[in-house]
Amino acid sequence: MRPLNLLLPLALMGFIAQAQAETTQPDDPFFPIEELRKAQRFPDALQAIQTLLAQDPGNRRALRLQVLTLDDMGASQQAWQLMQAHPEDFATYEREKVEDDRIAHRIRWGTAYAADEVDREKETRNALALLRQLQDQHPRQTTWEATRLRVDALSSLNQLQRHQEVIDGYDALKRDQIDVPAYILPTVADSMMALRRPEDASAVLLTYLKTSPGDVNARILLSYAWIEQERFDRALPLLEQLSREQPAWPRREGALRGYENWDKYSADMTLAMARSFAQDNASAERALRALIAIGPTDSALQAALGAVEARRQRPSAALERYAMALTLDPRQRDARFGQVDALTALNRPDQATAVLSDLRTRYPEDLRGPRAQRALDLKRGWQFRVEAGRGRSDAREGGTSNSPLGSRDGSLLLEADSPLMDDRWRAALLARDDWASLSGEHVRYRGVGAGIRYRYDRLGVSVDALQAIDRYDRGATTVAVKADWRFSDAWTGTVAATTNDPEASLQARRLGITANSVGVGATYAPSDTTEIATKLSHFRYDDGNRRDQLGIDARQRLSSQPHLLVDGLASVYTSRGSDGADAAYFNPSRDASAAFGVRLDHIGWRRYEREFRQILDVTVGPYWQEGYGTSIVPAISYRHRWAPAESNRLEYGVSWSRPVYDGRRENRVSLDVIWRWGTAE
Structure with missing residues (x-):
């Protein structure tokens, strides 16, 4: 490394040597001042200098020491101003x-x-x-x-926030073989983090912490670097240790009371947020609420709780917290960006756009602005969805399958939604094809059409019209109307009505029998860990049969680990058909089922918005059909979910089950693929 030489002019060297020689004499009036400066007692030294200058205002030696002492005390602006009077009195390195x-x-x-x-x-x-x-x-x-x-x-x-220039400057110092001072390394690491280079940031911080192991802020920044590398195994222990090491009210020796330890505050708040990033939002919320109970007027804590509320799928509660944070500090930038996300989740794109526009005007350098703009544009832009599936059902004892889906079945759904119009409306183009192989005959519903969607704030409404183009009911029109209302963060209700419902029995369709349907539903999801969904449907078939169905599905989080979520699953279902076995299609007069199981949701890889997940569902439970008794039905499904980009999501999976129809057990295997472009609901 290049030595840090001090290049001093020879003439000034003589002056400094003479000054140093003078201070070696105890009877020199400047001797006590030099001793005070050596002991870093700069206020006392300055007071002594002021005393000398009061007696001799033009004493150049005193004036020089006054400048150097002021600079040592941090009053560099005043020191610089005084130095302008006699710059020649200072060595080059001093000036x-x-x-x-x-x-x-x-x-x-x-x-x-x-x-x-x-x-x-x-x-x-x-x-x-x-x-x-x-x-x-x-x-x-x-x-x-x-x-x-x-x-x-x-x-x-x-x-x-010119972070690339920071990195370029740092790299230039290293290219010039300059030993970069340790104090600047956390700043360099911060810019690396802003540019999403956490591996480089952690390497720089580890180097810095070798020289300053007690730097709390650097250790916190290192924990974020580990988190962004998905190294929760390193980040969480680091923050837990840091929190334990920091007393809440340290007390200096001889002090009557302790003082506030802001390092403890930073460590505890960061630990809470790290647990949220590690998918344990419940414990993060408890920790933040405990901190807010101590300091309710802290805007950063209120904004942090707002972020956790958002991750717990409570956008209204998050928005309220952000408003509290901004009331306490109108410049709370995290809360302002949080407002954009919350308003977007609440389907208020006009309000989200207004907040984001103001943010980008005020803080054009903040890299979160362009990212938030991209996310909002994706939500407002074109939306595409493709769903395809194939299934196979085989009677265990051989022979013809009793499944209402036949021995083979498949489906295809295509949907394209226009960009958002007037912040509320979209137009849609639709096509669907559902088919089943029934007793060797290929029966299908195939339709094409268009729709209109309205969604703003609490209300969502969709109206779709499809014309059948299959040979079973060519020219018939399917009209589907659906509306949903968000009562609160926890409660959502839906109503729907459909003519010529494609979800009706394909066995009936084979015989020229179609059905209209109506349905209502409600979902209770108080947080990301609990969800209960109920749906009641009524089908009116052309042959006079009336079929009612009621289903309840529940999910409860059992364990939250950084890369693995474990949920308990439960569902109950019951239905009845007025015509029972007299109908020419599968139509139990009464049946019911229950299933209980577990879901494993594993993050195999994640890099910011991009990720790969694998989901395994295993359930088992009884199925009862009037006249045929009760049987145990197991089911397993395994799925992959890819998000190679924020707007691009691919999901596919395989399912296996052993259902029972009219007392005959069957083996069913199905495959499905779902691709989505865009982030709208």
Whole structure:
């Protein structure tokens, strides 16, 4: 590495040597001042200097020591101003140090709470301009001060969120074989994190922590670097240790009471958020609520709880927390960006756009702005969906399958929704094909059509019209109307009505019998860990048969690990058909079922918005059909979910079950694929 030489002019060396020689004499009036400075008792030294200057205002030696002492105390601006009177009294390295200290302090001032929010970066920009001016017009003669200016420039660039320039400057220092000062490494790592380079950030921070192992902020930043690499096995223990090490109210020796430990606060809040990132939102919420009970007026805590509320699928509660945070501090940027996400989740795109537009105007340098804009554009843009499935049912004892889906079945659904119009409306093009092989005959429903969707705030309504183009009911029109209403974050209700319902029995359709349907449903989901959905349907077949169906599905989180969620599953179902066995299709007069099982949802890989998940469902339970008794029905499904991009999602899976129809057990295997483009519901 290049040595940091101090290049001192020979004439000034003699002056400094003479000054040092003078201070060696105990009877010299400057001797006690030099001793105080050596002991770093700068306020006492300054007071002694002021006493000398009161007696002799023109004493150049006292004036010089006054400048150096003020600079040592951090009053570099005042020191620089006083130095302008006699710059020749200072060695080159002293003069450059005062000038550069002034720049460094101005950079630090840029981190203070700005008086003018519109021009909050003014101090930092001015400091960077002065720094560049010194580099261009007064190149540093002292190697260390030349390096220091380059390093301090990285701090100002980081504050201005010009993160790529920070990395470029850091790389240039290394290319020039300069030993980069350790104090700037956390700043470099922060810029690496902003550019989503957590591997590089963790390497830089580990190097820094070898020299400053007690730096709490650096350890917290390292934990975030581990989290963004999905290394929760390193991040969580690090934060737990940090939280244990920090007393809430440390007390200095001899003090009557302790003082607030903000490092403890930072460690505890970061640990709570890390648990949320690790999918344990319930414990994160408990931890944050405990902290808010201590400091309810802390805007950062309120914003953090808002983020966790959003992850717990409570957008209204999240929005309320963000409003509280912004009431406490109107400049709480995390809360403002959280508002965009919450308003988007609440289907208020116009309000989300207004908030985001204001954010991007106020903070054009914040990298979250473009990302939030992309997410909002995806939600408002074109939406595509393709679903395809194939199934096979075989009677265990051989012979013809009794399954209402036949021995073979398949389905295909195509949907394209237009970009959002007036923040509420979409037009849709639809096509679907459902078929089943029944006693050797290929029976199908095939239709094409269009639809209109309305969704804003609590209300969603869709109207679809499809014309059948199959040979069984060619020209018939299917009209489906569905509406849903969000009563709260927890409760949602739905109603639906369909003529010539494609979900009706294909066995009946083979005989020229169609059905209209109506249905109501309700979903209770108080959080991400609990969900109960109920649906009641009524089918009116052309042959006079009336069929009622009631189903309840429940899911409860059993375990939350960073890459594995375990849910308990339960479902009950019952139905009745007025014509019973007299109908010419599968139509139990009474039947019921229950199933209980578990779901394993494993994250195999994740990189920010991109991820791969695998889901395994295993259930078993009784099925009862009037006249045929009770049988146990097992079922297993295994699925992959890919999200190669924020807007592109692919899901596919295989399912196996052993259902019973009219007392005959069958083996059923099915495959399905779902592809979605866009993020709208």
